[in-house]
Amino acid sequence: MIKFFGLKILVTNNHLKNIGGSETFTYTLVKELERRKQNVDVFTFEKGLVSDKLNTVDKLKEKYDIIFVNHNTCLKYILENTKGFKILTCHGIYPQLEQPISGADAYVSIAEEVQDHLKNLGFKSYLIRNGVDCRRFFPRRKINEKCNFVLSTCHGEEAKYNISEACKRLNISFKFTGTRLEDRIFEIENLIDEADLVFGLGRSAYESMSSGRNVIIYDSRHYTEFKTADGLVTMDSIKETQKNNCSGRRFKLHFSVDSIMNEIKKYKQEYGDFNRQYALENFNIEKQVDKYLEIWSSDWFVR
Numbered sequence: 633m634i635k636f637f638g639l640k641i642l643v644t645n646n647h648l649k650n651i652g653g654s655e656t657f658t659y660t661l662v663k664e665l666e667r668r669k670q671n672v673d674v675f676t677f678e679k680g681l682v683s684d685k686l687n688t689v690d691k692l693k694e695k696y697d698i699i700f701v702n703h704n705t706c707l708k709y710i711l712e713n714t715k716g717f718k719i720l721t722c723h724g725i726y727p728q729l730e731q732p733i734s735g736a737d738a739y740v741s742i743a744e745e746v747q748d749h750l751k752n753l754g755f756k757s758y759l760i761r762n763g764v765d766c767r768r769f770f771p772r773r774k775i776n777e778k779c780n781f782v783l784s785t786c787h788g789e790e791a792k793y794n795i796s797e798a799c800k801r802l803n804i805s806f807k808f809t810g811t812r813l814e815d816r817i818f819e820i821e822n823l824i825d826e827a828d829l830v831f832g833l834g835r836s837a838y839e840s841m842s843s844g845r846n847v848i849i850y851d852s853r854h855y856t857e858f859k860t861a862d863g864l865v866t867m868d869s870i871k872e873t874q875k876n877n878c879s880g881r882r883f884k885l886h887f888s889v890d891s892i893m894n895e896i897k898k899y900k901q902e903y904g905d906f907n908r909q910y911a912l913e914n915f916n917i918e919k920q921v922d923k924y925l926e927i928w929s930s931d932w933f934v935r
Contacts, residue, residue, distance in 0.1 A: 636925060639670045639697040642716065644706035646729055648688070649680030651816035653835050654702050654723050660765050661700060662686050664917045677705065681818065698928050701736065703729045711735045717928050722757070724877070725749040732757075738927050743877035758927060761874065763917035764838045769821050771844030771908055775828040779846070779899040782806040783823055785832035788852030791887075795831055795850075798892040829899055837878040838915045841865065841907035846899050849878050850887055860884040864898045867906055874914070 643665070645658040658674070659682055665672050673693065674686040696716035701707045707720055720736035725746055732739055732755045739757035741747035750757045782804055784795045792808055799806040807826070809817055817823065821843065824830060830840035833851045840847045850861035860880045862873040869883075876882040885891070913919075 635668075636929070637669050640693060640695070640716075641665055641670050641672045641698050641700065642675060642692065642696045642710075642714065643672060643700045644675045644702060644710065646676065646703035646705050647678035647680075648674070648676040648683035648686070649678040651681065651818055651820075655682045656835055657721075657723065657762060658682070658702060659685065660763055660917050661921070663765065664763070664921050668921070675706070675709075677709075685818075698924075700924070704731055704733045705729060707733055707735055717931060719924060719927060721760075722746050722750060723762075724879075737931065740924070740927075744875040745877065745879075745881070758923070760920050760923045761915055762835055762838055762877065763920035764835070764842045764911060764915045766842050766912055766916045766918075769824070769839045769842040769911075771904065772825045775845060775901055775904045777901050779804060779828045779896060781827050781829075782896070783827035783830045783840075784808045785820070785830065785836040785840075786851040790852035791831070791850060794887060794889050794892055797889045798896060801889070802893055802896060804896070828904075829896065833879050834877055837865065838911060842911035842915065844904040844908040846903045847907060848892075848895055849873055849880055850892070850895075851880060861887045861895075864895050864903070865907060866898075866903060870910060 643658055643662050645654055648655050662672050662674060672687060673689045675689060676683050692714040699710055699716040699718045701710060701718055701720045710718060718736045719738045719740060721740040722730050722732055723742050724730045732750050732753060739750060739755050740760050741750055741757040742762050747757050747759050782799050786792055824840050824843045824845060827845055829846040831848050831850050833849060837847050837849055847865040862880050862883045863885050873882045
C-alpha cells in the first residue's frame with residue numbers, strides 16, 4: 633500500500649442522488665481514502681441518498697492535492713473553481729457525461745473498451761478497473777453445491793421476465809432488486825449473501841464475484857441496442873469479459889428463457905471460490921487506489 637497521509641482530496645460525481653454505477657464507485661473510493669486518513673471533500677450537482685453518506689461540500693477549497701473527477705460536467709466546474717492534480721475517470725463509452733474533455737492532468741479508463749474509445753478521441757489513459765470494497769463484499773457463507781437461489785440486479789424488463797421464467801421452470805427461488813433508480817437498495821451485499829448465483833452487469837458482477845457468488849453477465853438496458861450477455865463468469869471467460877467491463881458487449885450472446893436455463897445449469901460451487909480470489913487480485917479498491925496514487929505521486933516527484 634502506498635502511504636500518504638493527510639492529503640487534501642476532492643472527489644466529484646455529477647449525481648449522487650440514487651444508487652448507480654458511478655455513484656457506488658464514488659462512495660467506495662471515498663471510503664477507502666478516508667480509511668487511509670486522507671481529508672476528503674465530495675462535490676455533486678445532485679444530492680441525495682449517496683451524498684448524504686459522505687462529506688459533501690458546496691464550497692470548494694482553493695486548492696487540493698488530488699482531484700478525482702467523474703463526468704465531464706464536473707471537470708468543467710473544477711477548472712473554473714479550484715486547483716489541483718485532476719484525474720478524470722471514464723466509466724463507459726457512453727453516455728455523454730462519460731466523454732472525455734481537455735483539462736485533466738491524467739485520464740483513467742476502467743476497461744480496454746473504454747481505453748480504446750478514449751484513444752480514438754485523442755486521449756491517452758491509464759487502465760484501472762472498477763474498484764470493489766472487498767471488506768464489505770465478502771463470502772459471509774459458502775454457496776450451495778447446487779444452485780438454490782438466484783438474485784437478479786438487472787434493470788431491463790425483458791431480462792426480468794426471461795430470468796423469472798427460467799427460474800420457475802428450474803424450480804429455483806429468485807429475487808429481483810428494483811428496476812427503477814429510486815427502488816435500488818444501498819445494502820445490496822445482504823441480498824447478494826442470500827443468493828448462490830447473481831445476474832447483472834458491471835459493478836453488480838464485480839461485487840457479486842467479490843462475495844464469492846456465481847455470476848451471469850446479462851441485462852436488457854434501455855440505453856443500448858445490444859440486449860446481450862456474456863454468460864456465466866468462469867476461469868476461461870473473465871479475462872475477456874472484463875475488457876468490456878462485464879457489460880455483455882464482449883461475447884454478445886442473445887439470451888432467451890431456454891438459453892438462460894442452460895447457463896444456470898453450468899453453475900458450480902467452485903466458481904464462487906474462484907470469483908472471490910479473482911476479485912481480490914483484480915478489483916480490490918485497495919489496489920486500485922494505489923494505482924491512482926501512483927499516477928499522482930509520479931507526477932508529484934517530477935514536479
